[in-house]
Amino acid sequence: MKIPDALWAELIVERLQIEDCIHSGWIMEAIPQSRELARELLAMGIIPKHVVVLFAPDIVLIERNLGKRVDVSTGEVYHTTFDWPTEDYIRQRLKVPHGISEVETARRILKYHQDYPGILQSFGSCMKLINADQPCADVFAQVFTHVQAPPRTLAPFSPRILLCGPPGSGKSMQASLLSRKYGIINVCCGQLLKEAVADETKLGELIKPYFDSGWPVADNIVVKMLSERLNRLDCHIRGWVLHGFPRDEDQAKLMQRANINPNRVFFLHITPESILERLCYRMLDPVTGERYHTLYQPAASKEASERLLIHPRDLEEAVKLKVDAYLRIAEGLETVFEDAIFINGDQDPQTVFEYIESYIVNPRPTTLGFPLQMA
Template sequence: MDATKRPLYIPPQMGLYAEKHRLFEIMQDLLGGLLIHRPENPLDFLIRQLKFSNCDAPRIFLLGPPAAGKTTIAMWLSKQLIIPRISRENLLTNEWSALASEVQHHQERKEAIPEVLWAKLIEERLQLEDCLCSGWILEGLPDTRELSRSLQVMGILPRHVVVLHAPDIVLIERNLGKRVDETTGEVYHTTFDWPTDETIRWRLKAPEGISEKETLQRLLEYHRNLPGIIQSFGKSMKLINADQPCADVFSQVLSHVRLPPRSNAPFSPRILLCGPPGSGKSLQAALIAQKYGLINVCCGRMFKEAVASGTRLGELIKSYTDSGWPVPDKIVIKLLSKRMNRLDCYIRGWVLHGFPRDEDQAKLMPDAGIFPNRVFFLTVSAEIILERLSYHMLDPISGERYHSLYKPAITREVNDRLLINPKDMEETIKSKVEMYFRLSKGLEESFEDAIFINGDQDPQTVFEYIESYVINTLPVKEIWNL
């Protein structure tokens, strides 16, 4: 970048680097921390934030009424994601904490504990290294609007807020059968989850406060506080029905927290469409490019444009296409790199189809600066492909294309003069399809995060599937310690 020239030209590689390393999210977190905490030494504060902070670390509020299964789900999440589980009970087990001792003194004197004190205790726990590096899950917290506001003022903001819900009568029945293993802290139930190990059964005890009257009182208090909590986190809350098997509830919660929240960072779609001939790549590329203003990059069309331009590269490509030989990969990647590294592709985004066709071509893309952030494979069986492609015919007079099954000629006169392109002969199509399926396995393995969509359905349905994956964030599997 030449600082002496105006307007400044920012190379696309800078944007790719910023997107790859999440610079926008890092700067957002650092600036937010400075404004919230207002440290006396901002530089030391930023160094500590950069050392410990993790933009992808899970920060979860798991809320819900009594007996909704918060403890069980939180423990399973803690084990699965390897993150600390924080609740009111384990906050008070920190013997070194002066704040925990103060809360215990309030409890011993049976005094109301200020919500600000709870918030400070939570903040103290979340500042430890395990929470800063790995993330955390707050079980049943915050449970009042005052605590929610206090946490927000302190800069304790979740990435996901999950609220379990179930009918009150179900919750009362659950609570009556609850039993706790005091050794491990595991929660069991006399009806739904009774342990098979006799040793564990002997250790189980009924916790305090599970009678029907006490449960009703806690439910009333929860329903009274819920509107205030919704006002604090309404837009980011995920409601999940807890009146179903615990494994199903956990699966839904885990799927939700694995989905990163929507980022405010600038996003330019870079879409790669792969699939066998006749799978509908060209049609889907045209639809997505038209709706979102992306650059539609078709490898075959680029060959024709290069040949028509009369350049040396075009003449070289023409020599291969006229002889029927495939264009070498080095020439193809050079042509694509020149087009896709223009500024319009970086600003508006692009959708590429017709390349790569095999694993070797896919390996050339990073060196050419071609980094797709959405990869789709349209899956269609060989029989359907033959049905789609081998019945094409052309009217030599009008230039209209017909299909024996989907778009037959209207009159017999037109039908009699239709011609079949040699490329549409069944033998030619079979050889292309067989080659694709022979190379497809290696190509699919080149893109670990590829999305597979059934192409044997209505084109608009396929487009809606593609669109949903383009506009929504994708799960970032590598950030979780699974």
């Protein structure tokens, strides 16, 4: 009985989310074997950096397969031509494995030829074809060279960007600028939560009690919601920029276990004094809904200025509490993202944007293991 592709994909994703795969990387052999499974894996966010396809003439493949022998005691595989054991007692234990007859092998090769074009279409951009009809050492050298090469990137057309920083550092504005210029999907975690509740989705029903009580939404619910959004087709094609999550080290690690892996992480640094200046002078016109800033964007008329209100979350005491909370967890959060880029966010927004843009458009420079910092 054939295992459904969707179930295969779930099993593979579950294995790749274990900590050893997250930190050490992974290599899959002979997976996927069909276009359908390849698409299932891509839809679930499993996007390999390198795909190697070994090819050889059918007659060579058949001859290689017919020469296989298995040690029934150890399970080791030998070959009558390329890897024949010198010990007589091992040779006496060798058996012909099941299913390698010429007819069986030819049938499997034919099935591969039928499925290969679909797999090629799925992974074509990062696929490397290598002739396997040559000495093993030569094949390995070519594979190793390919794997060592930097993976092809489609940035700025499909980047996965994470913006981190304290309240008032300008994450929302930079995400908006990136989205407008490059068509990247702007994913605001807080906005997603509100939309899920408003649309009365299944996740929204789980989120609503947290909203009603004023408690933070459980991390596992937030990550599930983010995973669903970032795995939609528009995010795969156009890329995404995420802000508002993670807020601490535990959330960042939970995000990694869910296979949400940004390829560019930016930390916007800004002094507490500048944060207070940016946030505590924000005002709202209750009549028009327009937002103003006493220093940077005052109301045009005296009448409008007199009716402006300040949101309770922008009161100095509330802002200080949020800033203090961020500073307590910032160091731990930064350690999770070893390749993060640190940018001085206490500058003109367009200047900050140009710094971010340069690291999206251009290849990452060599940093000798040290974090990148921009003045």
